[in-house]
Amino acid sequence: MEHGFSGYNYVEVVSSFSELIDLEMKGEVNAVCWHRNLTGDFSEIVSKLQLKEDLTEVSMGELSALQLSKEGSRAREIIISDFQCLSDYGASPSLNLIKTYQRDEELDFISTDVYSFHVDRSPIGTDTFLCTYFGAASEILANNEAEQKILIPEIREQLKALYDGPEVGFDTFLSEHFFDLHYQAKQEASTLSLGLGNLWRLATDSPEGKVLPSIHRAPQEKEGEYRLMMIC
Template sequence: MKLDFDHLKQIKNVLSFQELVDTKFSGKNNALCWQRPLEGDFEEIVNLLELKEDITVISEADLLHLNLSEQGLLAREIILNDIKLLREYGASPTVNLLKCYERDEEFDYISTDVYSFHVDRSPIATDTFLCTYFGASSDIIANEEVTQKIQIPEVIEKLKALHDPQDGDFESFLEDNFFDLHYQPNAEAKPINLEIGHLYRLAVDHPEQKVPPCVHRAPEENGRLRLLLIC
């Protein structure tokens, strides 16, 4: 199914992997989507893989050792080709079989886990690539529809009370604990789900970035495994 992102300038559709990596972000556009049909049986692959930890890294050897049906073979070829394309581009893709991420439940007023809307940060120019092959998929949200949590008065007051000046200045405290990376959706916000099968490129916060970084979050798994590629 072809996705309709015409109403959302944040996302731009592309027609190939080369266009995905060559297209520059601009204006409100901080997410690119390479749309392609999801061919094959990815659930078969998930059912044959062994979940050793809540997040289990799946190697190419793990995939190649699977005894698959014709539909399973089609699915595996898509995953292996995505890995190949990203490596040739210079990225370091990882395929994960995922039960759940670790939760941050230390403070009820701010969470720093990936289920919270957040941005990625890097000291070097890079982007986040993401594809969910099976299970729940991530959400993104327009930057104008969120408020940085450290800009919320009641949150910042609680963080100031938590900060010990002997440990350094307050701004460094916020950055070192990743509090500044997390966002609260506004009342009228409409998150956009990144549907399965498509390969996305999301803008990251780094010194050379020309657009606001893409605000995103991991989905609730609801007891269902996820198979995803990320780098």
């Protein structure tokens, strides 16, 4: 099976949905990839969907109502199948047509939007699933190639100045504003694109987590091109 994920010891590659959900993450592995070379015309689906907001959730009803060619219909069947598999598993998938995500421009020394490398936090033992069908693909990073932003001295000092409260409440402040979820890539870091068509399972920061959470980010969108992705 040809893929570009060999050599990344934190990624495990599988060949079916059942393997994707059943594989036990352990050691350094905190990302599982169901590697696929999908057929079908996903660009046709994107061209026929209506963008209502910068990020528009597309229902399966809206997707099913599109008049598509044979190749477009094949792409639609794949999306609906993925949606059904994830729903049957107990997840709550969302198909999103994306022009751009909202930018965090409130603070100039730290960003907490999805373009910043971050981990997902969950109060229950669940993972993040995502697949990019069209457009720029999401990216991940090895945990040892990133530094938590709140531990970078100059950022930490500015956060302390922003907090301006008793030391005992500082960590709670960082958590409540999600500062602790964000990371900065080290200079020698090697970012990995998740690619198109692959369905990924990424470890989250949860009470039941047995491995480090996966560090990932949304890509910069390509000029004039929307993204189509499923996430839950």
